[in-house]
Amino acid sequence: MGCKSTMLLAGAVALVVVVIQIPSVYCGKARLIPSDRTKLDEWIAVNMKDYVERKAKQGNSSLDIKLAKAEDSVKIVKVRKDSTGDFNTVTDAVKSIPKGNTQRVVVWIGGGEYVEKITVDVSKPFLTFYGDKDDMPTIVFDGTAFQYGTLNSATVEIESDYFVAANIWIQNSAPMPDGKRMGAQAVAMRISGDKAAFHNCRFIGFQDTLCDDKGRHFFRDCHIQGTVDFIFGNGKSLYLNTSIISVAKGMGVITAQAREDVSDDSGFTFVHCNITGTGDTYLGRAWKECPRVVFAYTFMGTLINSQGWSNNMHKDRNETTVYYGEYKCEGPGASTKGRVNYAKTLSDEEAQPFLSMTYLHGNKWILPPPKL
Numbered sequence: 001m002g003c004k005s006t007m008l009l010a011g012a013v014a015l016v017v018v019v020i021q022i023p024s025v026y027c028g029k030a031r032l033i034p035s036d037r038t039k040l041d042e043w044i045a046v047n048m049k050d051y052v053e054r055k056a057k058q059g060n061s062s063l064d065i066k067l068a069k070a071e072d073s074v075k076i077v078k079v080r081k082d083s084t085g086d087f088n089t090v091t092d093a094v095k096s097i098p099k100g101n102t103q104r105v106v107v108w109i110g111g112g113e114y115v116e117k118i119t120v121d122v123s124k125p126f127l128t129f130y131g132d133k134d135d136m137p138t139i140v141f142d143g144t145a146f147q148y149g150t151l152n153s154a155t156v157e158i159e160s161d162y163f164v165a166a167n168i169w170i171q172n173s174a175p176m177p178d179g180k181r182m183g184a185q186a187v188a189m190r191i192s193g194d195k196a197a198f199h200n201c202r203f204i205g206f207q208d209t210l211c212d213d214k215g216r217h218f219f220r221d222c223h224i225q226g227t228v229d230f231i232f233g234n235g236k237s238l239y240l241n242t243s244i245i246s247v248a249k250g251m252g253v254i255t256a257q258a259r260e261d262v263s264d265d266s267g268f269t270f271v272h273c274n275i276t277g278t279g280d281t282y283l284g285r286a287w288k289e290c291p292r293v294v295f296a297y298t299f300m301g302t303l304i305n306s307q308g309w310s311n312n313m314h315k316d317r318n319e320t321t322v323y324y325g326e327y328k329c330e331g332p333g334a335s336t337k338g339r340v341n342y343a344k345t346l347s348d349e350e351a352q353p354f355l356s357m358t359y360l361h362g363n364k365w366i367l368p369p370p371k372l
Helices: 037-047 051-062 065-071 090-095 348-354
Strands: 074-079 104-109 112-115 118-120 127-131 137-141 156-158 164-166 169-172 189-191 196-199 202-204 210-212 216-220 223-226 228-233 236-240 243-257 267-271 274-285 292-296 323-327 343-345
Touching (some): 074 090, 090 104, 243 292, 274 323, 323 348
Parallel strands (some): 104 127, 112 137, 164 196, 189 210, 196 216, 202 223, 210 228, 223 243, 228 243, 243 274, 292 323, 323 343
16 A cells, blocks of 8 residues: 555555444345355355356346446457567557447457567546466566555556456565665555456555555455555455465465545455465455445465554543454354454354445346356
8 A cells, every 4th residue: 555665654544443334235135156166166156157148037127227238249459479469568559449439348468478568548437358277368567656656567457347357376476574764565456346256366566566546446366465554545345266375474364455544335354265475464444434334255374464454653542433243254264253343253144244245235246257
C-alpha cells in the first residue's frame, strides 16, 4: 500500500475490537460454498455456467444487461512474440481496442515473457487477457513507488469494468524492499474496475503485490505471493481456492484492507485458500479506519503469528471499528488460542453472508473463462 519504504512503515491506520457487521447483501437461500473442498468444483459448475449455456436456458435476463450484450459479440486478437499473431505486444493489442468498446474482446497471449507496463483505461471495458494454461505468458515490469507512486507502479493496471484474466502470470520484478530504500513498494497488478474475474492467474511481487483497489472482484485458483500488505485496497472481493504465499524474511502481513467507514460495502473474503511460506506473518493489519477481512475453510501454515492480526501501526487508536473474522479454518496457524481480542471467530450465521456468490452479486456477472 501507499506506505513508506520499509516492510512495516505504512500510512495511517486504525485498528480494532470487532463489532458485528453484516454485509449489505445477505445470501438468503443462495447456495453456500461447501465446507468440503472436494465438492467445490460441483458448486462452481452450478454457480458459474458459461454464457452460451446460460443464454440457452434462461436468456440474457440471467446476466447483467451490459455484459449480456457484450458477450453476444466476441472478438479475438492474438499476441505472439514471434510476429505470427495480430500483434507482437500486449500494449499494442490494448491500443487497438476502440474507446467506448461494447463487445467482448479476448486478447489471446502466446507463451513467453512480455516486458511491458500496461494500462487498460476506463474507456475499454469487456476485455479479456487469455493465456494457455500449459504455457502461461508472463507480463513483467520493475516499476516502484519511488518512480510512479504506489498505485501507478503496477505492471498491469486495470481501470475498466468487466475485465477477465485467465492463465496469466503478472509480476513486478523490482527487488525486495530492504528497509533502506524509499519508495520500494512495487505493485504487480492494480484492479480498479468493477465486476472483474481472475482464473488461474499468478501475481508475484514483494511489498504491495496486488492492489485490490475498488469494485467487485472474483479470484479463483490463483497464486498471490509477497511480503507485506501484499493484498491491499478497498475492493469487495472473493478469493476462492487460492494459494497465498509469504516470502517475508522477517515480519510479513497478508492483507491491508482499506474500508474507511462501517457503511462502506467492501472487504476481502478468502474461502478454501492455502496460506504457506516464510516469515512471522499476520493475516492482516488495518490501513484505513474500518477494514473487513474474513478467512473461511482456509489452511494456515506455521508462518501465521499466533495473534493472527496486528495493530502495530497505531497502538494509540481504539479497537472498535475493524471486522476481522475467521471461520472453520485449519492448520497449525489457524488456532484461535492467542488471537488478539479484536478478532472474531464467526458463528455459522455470521459466516453465511460471506459464503456465496451473492456476496458479490456474482450470479449476474461472473462467467468462466472462454473456451479457446
